[in-house]
Amino acid sequence: MTRVSKPADPVRPSTPDPVDAWLDVLVAMLAIPKPDRQRVRDELEDHLRSRIDDLLIHGLTEPQALQKAVAELGETADLARQLSHAHKPPRTRRYAMHALLIALTGTVVALGVNTMRPHASLPAASASPQASEQASAVSSAALVKLRDQTLGSFFESFKAGIDRPVLVHWGRMQDLGIAADTPLELEIDAVSADVAFDLVAEGTADFGDQIAILERPGLIEIGLRSQFDRRTMERRTYDVAPLVGYRSANPDSGETSRRPPFGNTATVSEGARGIAMLLENHASPNDWVTRGGDLARYSIMGTTIIVTAPERIHQEIASMIEELVRKQWEVERAGLEAAQHRAREIADTVRELEAHYQSLFEEWSSLLRSRGEAFLDTGEVDTDRLEIIEFQRRDLADRMQSIRLRQSVLRSTHDNLVREWGFAAALEATRSRPTQEVPAAEVFYFTEEVSNARAAVIIPQGGTVRISQVLADHGYSPGPDETVFVYHRKAGEPREKFYRTTVKAIFSSPDADRNIGPGDSISVSGVFRRAPERR
C-alpha cells in the first residue's frame, strides 16, 4: 500500500490543461456526429483523469502521470480512426425498418383483399359477419329453377319461395331497357334464391349488375341499385384511431391497450388518410367521387373519417374496419402478453435479488458487530484486524450497492413496460421498496497510523449531522489544508458520489461540510490529524 503523506495538487490547473489540449486534438480527428464527439470526449476525459489520479497515488509526479496516461492511449490518429469506425451506424437497423414497413403493407393489402369480396349484386345481404349470421330471407328462400325463363317469370318464381311480399320496380328498370319479357339465358334446375339472383346478375351482363335487392322488414324490393343507393344515402363517421396507433381495442370486450401514438399528430392524420385510401380502393371503388364516381365522398378530421355513401358501401366500410381492428388487436395482444410475461420475470428477478441483498446485509451487520473486537481495552486499535474487517465490509457494501443498482434498472424497465402497454397488473413485488438500508450514519477515515486502511467511528444516533460535527465529537481538528476524499451515499440512492475536498474545507465551507442523514453511508478517506486534546 502506498502511504499518502502529502496528497497531490488537483489535476486541473486553471492554465491551459494538457488533458483538454490532447482531447481537443483527438476530437478534431473523429469522423462522427457532433453529439457523439462530445460523449467520446467526456468518456476519455474520465479515463485519463482517473488514470492520472491513480498514477499520482502511486507516487508519479503530475507531468510523469500525464505523459504515461496519454501514452497508454496509443497513437492519437489510430485511436481516432478506431473510435470513428466503431460509431458507424449498423446497417441492419435500416434493413429491419424496411422489412417492418413491407410486412405492415403486406398485412394491410392481404386484409383488403380478404375482406373485400365483392358482393355487389346482393347489397342487403352484406359481407359483414352479423348480417351473414342472421338468416336472410333471400338466402333461406326455396330453390328456384332457371330454364327458358324471362326476367319476369324468374321474379315470379323467386316471389313464390319467399314468405314476404316482393315489390319489383318495373317502371324504373324499363328506363334501362329491362323488362319482364327480357329473356334469361341460363339453364339450371334447382338453386337457392340468393345464388339464382347472383347468377342472373352475372349472366346478364347488360343489365344484371344494375339490379339490386333491398331487404326491409316486411318487404323485399327489387329495383335498380342506383335507385336504392340514393334512398339509403347517409353520412357516417368512422373512428380509425385504433388503426393509426392511438390505442388498440379488443373488438369483443372493449379492453384497450393505451399504447402511445406513433409519432406526431401529422403522422396520425397521415395514417387516417391511408385508411381512407384503402376504403376507396376496396369498397366499391367506382362509386367514389375521388375516383370519378358520383356516390361516395369522404373527409378526414384527425383520426375520424366522415363518409357520405349509400348503405351498401357503409356496410362494406364497417366490415372492413372491423376486420382491420380485429387483426390489429391480435397483433397487439401478442405484444401485450409478451410484455406481461417479461414484467413477471423482472418481478421474480427483483425478488431474488432482494433475498440476496438481505443475506449480504446480515453478513455486513455481523461484521459491524465484530468490529468492536478491534478496539482494545488499552484504548489502542488493532489496526490489522480493523483493516481486514473494513476491507470485507467495503466489499460487501459494494456488492449490495450493485444489487440496488440492478434492482433500480429492473424497476425502471418494468415501469416502462407498464406505462407503454398500460396493463393494470402492477406487480406488488417490484413496487414494495425495501425499508432496510444500511442503518446508521458512519464516518470512516484514514489515521496517520493506518494510512490506507479505513478505521471507523460509528455514529449511533439517527437524525441529521454534519461531517465536521462528527469529526469534532471524536476529537479531530480542522488540520492543515490536506486533501481528502468524501464518499457519500444517500439512503435509497444506488450509487455514491465522491468529492475531493480538504480537511480545512470540511470545517469551514458549507459545501464541503455535508449533511449526513439517517441511513446515509459516508466515508472520508485521506490523512488528517487527531487534535492534541484527545485522550
Place this chain on the structure above:
Amino acid sequence: MLTLKPDHSELVVLAVLAEAPSYGYAISKAVAARSEGHFRLGPSSLYPMLTKLEKQGLVDTDWEEVKADTADPDAEGRKRKWYRLSAKGQKRLAQHIEAYHRARSILDTFVAPAAEGRGATQ
C-alpha cells in the same frame, strides 16, 4: 503480457460487466487485476469495443457526474459513462461461454494425449 484477441476481449468485458455495472477505466483495471496482469485491454481497443457493444444493444449505458474538487463548488464535474449488461448481452455472454467450452473440449482431445507423451509418436 498478452494482448487479447477481439473475440476474447468481448467475452472478458461482458464477463466483467455480468458481475456489476462498471465504467471504462474500471473495466480495464478489472481485466488487468483479474488476470494478474496477463491480459491487457488498452483504451484503443476497449473504447471502440464498448461503443460497438452499445450499438449492438449488448450493454445499456448511463452517465454520472463525478466531482473531483469542491474548491470550486460551481465547477462542473466530469462525466462518467457507466455500462451494464443488457438481457441481449447476457445471451451473447452465454454464447461466448458455450463456444469457449466447445473449443476447449476439442483442444483437450489433442492436448491430453500429447501431454501423456503419446501424441507425438502415434
